Amino acid sequence: MRLLTHNMLASNVKGVTNGFPLRLEAEKWAEKEVELNADFLRHMFSKIEWKALAGAARAVGYGELPDEADASMLDSEDFLRRFHHALLEIHVEEGALVCPESGRRFPINKGIPNMLLHEDEI
């Protein structure tokens, strides 16, 4: 699971109103090089919840993202490289995503988060 996906996932448990961002508990992760595509990054920037991305990156030991970001920073190659690395090159292999409101844990196994709910949570 890339941090891009972490940024798109929210707790879907019945009754939860504030299910984002999920707290990332990473036990095992890997870094895999991906070709940087500036157009993709610029397109995605406006859709990304920056604080959630920076927080998830810190959870896997990557502290190179600024706490806040605005679109003017996309002109900086250095910023794009950091954004790219955090968004696409870090893969969480094992761990969990935790609902900030209910504490419900969604496991991540073999890089795949499992968002399936029990019947009483739907």
Added chain:
Amino acid sequence: MLPRTAQIRLVSCHPEVYEPCDDSFALVDALLADREHLIKHQPMLCMELGCGSGYVISSLAIMLGELGSGVHYFATDINPDAAETTQATLKAHGLHAEIVVTDVASGLHKNLAGMIDVIVVNPPYVPTPEEEVGCKGITASWAGGENGRSVIDKILPIVDELLSQKGWLYMVTLTANNPSQICLLMKEKGYASRIIVQRSTEEESLHVIKFWRVVVSNDSPRSDSWFSQFPLKLFSRSSGST
């Protein structure tokens, strides 16, 4: 020439995961038939709902390969075995998609709303008793409830939410699903539709339909010509594939 679809020998299998079959091949053939349009469309995010073996999403990623690092893929399945099988199939082809185990796009669709440029779906379309819908294991891959429409009718509003303004949907349907009525439903949501592939086998007659958003302008009423694609005789015919 390089392969333009996923290779069957590289597709993983599991006893509880639907193997590529006529419907999967029809969907991939439809994507291939529309490949040039897809390339020009330059999607940034593509998604498969119900990825099963991973044959379809892998094929899509291969045929859009020339778009390089500018396109990313999501795939979901309610069956954890299918998610792992898809991952193995992608890996065998040197591809990557972000895979999530979930019911259609639960937990994803709010944040991904309006962002997906291409969605592909081979839904559970087989008419079955309602209680078989969403069962554990491989049953979930085909059990479609009454007229095979239970899951399709659940998927369509989610697709509408996920698709970007330029978003396209490719979906497999069976004649028993009443595809012309599905197209009407989607028309009400502002989509035009076209049959890309029609294929009849001994057991079933399949259509792969493409849906896209129509920009409505007040002074030019939308054409109704789409309906002419669905003459009734077309559904009763059992000729070979197109």
